[in-house]
Amino acid sequence: MECLNVHEPIRVLTINPGSTSTKIGVFDDEKMILEETLRHDPHELAQFVDLYEQYPFRKQVILDTLDREGINLTRLNVVVARGGLLKPIPGGTYQVNPEMVADLKEGKYGLHASNLGAIIAQEIADQLHIHAYIVDPVVVDELQPLARVSGVPDIERRSIFHALNQKAVARRVAHQNEKKYEEMNLIVAHMGGGITVGAHHLGRVIDVNNGLHGEGPFSPERAGTIPVGDLVALSFSGKYFASEIMRMIVGRGGLMGYLGTSDARVVEQEIENGNEKAKLVYEAMAYQVAKEIGSCATVLYGQVDAIILTGGLAYGSLFTQMIKERIQWIGPVHIVAGENELQALAEGGLRVLRGEEEALTYPPVHSTHYQHA
Numbered sequence: 479m480e481c482l483n484v485h486e487p488i489r490v491l492t493i494n495p496g497s498t499s500t501k502i503g504v505f506d507d508e509k510m511i512l513e514e515t516l517r518h519d520p521h522e523l524a525q526f527v528d529l530y531e532q533y534p535f536r537k538q539v540i541l542d543t544l545d546r547e548g549i550n551l552t553r554l555n556v557v558v559a560r561g562g563l564l565k566p567i568p569g570g571t572y573q574v575n576p577e578m579v580a581d582l583k584e585g586k587y588g589l590h591a592s593n594l595g596a597i598i599a600q601e602i603a604d605q606l607h608i609h610a611y612i613v614d615p616v617v618v619d620e621l622q623p624l625a626r627v628s629g630v631p632d633i634e635r636r637s638i639f640h641a642l643n644q645k646a647v648a649r650r651v652a653h654q655n656e657k658k659y660e661e662m663n664l665i666v667a668h669m670g671g672g673i674t675v676g677a678h679h680l681g682r683v684i685d686v687n688n689g690l691h692g693e694g695p696f697s698p699e700r701a702g703t704i705p706v707g708d709l710v711a712l713s714f715s716g717k718y719f720a721s722e723i724m725r726m727i728v729g730r731g732g733l734m735g736y737l738g739t740s741d742a743r744v745v746e747q748e749i750e751n752g753n754e755k756a757k758l759v760y761e762a763m764a765y766q767v768a769k770e771i772g773s774c775a776t777v778l779y780g781q782v783d784a785i786i787l788t789g790g791l792a793y794g795s796l797f798t799q800m801i802k803e804r805i806q807w808i809g810p811v812h813i814v815a816g817e818n819e820l821q822a823l824a825e826g827g828l829r830v831l832r833g834e835e836e837a838l839t840y841p842p843v844h845s846t847h848y849q850h851a
């Protein structure tokens with residue numbers, strides 16, 4: 479593996495695969511020198527039989543883009559990717575290793591586009607004889623024991639959320655308050671295509687809704703919590719395949735299900751045009767986010783230093799205003815619109831390369847309390 483040249487900035491390639499795009503960034507130390515969102519035509523992705531089959535295609539699109547933008551691959555010092563559905567693990571930066579890649583290839587803990595991040599990062603890094611890492615993957619699990627109890631003994635609640643962005647913005651707001659993340663109680667609502675709301679207690683996310691498997695507020699494309707008896711009845715009605723029911727919950731739920739679009743900007747425009755249904759559904763989404771924030775406030779015994787609204791929906795002033803008026807009595811509200819994931823990945827890699835933090839090994843010897851595979 480290569481040595482760092484102290485006279486040159488550390489060059490980091492970051493990779494964040496999403497369902498319809500792959501975002502990449504190149505950084506010289508903390509400074510972003512290239513950012514690209516590589517959009518994938520759904521028809522093009524549909525030719526692959528499963529998620530894993532997409533990786534050579536996505537990797538080639540990344541390499542072509544870097545080549546076109548004149549990024550010399552041999553100058554890279556490290557590749558850092560968003561981590562996917564792995565065994566539940568504590569937050570931190572993990573070196574990509576064969577055990578991790580095997581679990582992701584097999585889809586052992588489920589399928590999500592972020593599974594491709596470590597696989598692509600490892601292949602690029604191997605060719606360059608440098609290391610690949612993931613940072614705060616979606617399975618970061620710091621739940622307190624109380625939060626794991628679902629009410630049905632065979633079902634344990636799982637921590638699957640936007641850990642990378644939630645922790646990055648939480649650290650940023652702590653810094654603005656001249657405090658450490660580990661000294662604060664924060665509620666972070668990540669509001670993108672999916673929505674997760676986490677209760678951050680002294681640097682650990684002790685409760686959060688599972689953003690992939692039907693918990694929490696509905697979102698632009700996901701159903702969130704739905705009346706479970708009705709779902710069971712629908713599932714056994716004989717009208718739908720299991721895959722069709724899953725599509726109703728993730729992909730075609732939420733705004734998409736009610737209004738035929740997952741684009742909040744289109745919905746805001748419709749509301750301006752006087753569309754009453756759009757107004758009701760959009761307000762209901764804000765109402766559900768506010769309720770989830772209220773519930774996190776009880777998790778933290780009302781000791782809330784700040785609430786952070788982040789993700790693409792936080793750009794929408796109508797949306798954030800509707801949430802704010804229901805929650806501002808709980809604590810100060812900060813809006814950090816958009817997601818900060820590429821920067822957070824670069825920072826996670828830099829902390830390790832600079833020796834400020836040790837890279838963790840997957841799977842950790844002392845894992846979380848999580849029992850089910």
Ligand SMILES: Nc1ncnc2c1ncn2[C@@H]1O[C@H](COP(=O)(O)OP(=O)(O)O)[C@@H](O)[C@H]1O
Pocket residue numbers: 496669670671672698740741742743744789790791792793794795816817
């Ligand atoms: N300026 C904006 N005003 C309102 N909503 C926005 C704006 N920009 C993005 N959004 C909405 O944010 C959502 C996507 O958020 P994003 O964080 O990009 O999602 P993801 O990364 O999960 O795909 C979409 O509903 C999009 O319409």
Ligand SMILES: CCCC(=O)OP(=O)(O)O
Pocket residue numbers: 496497616638639640670671672673674688689690
């Ligand atoms: C909630 C787990 C991660 C996730 O769903 O990410 P996206 O919203 O980016 O798909």
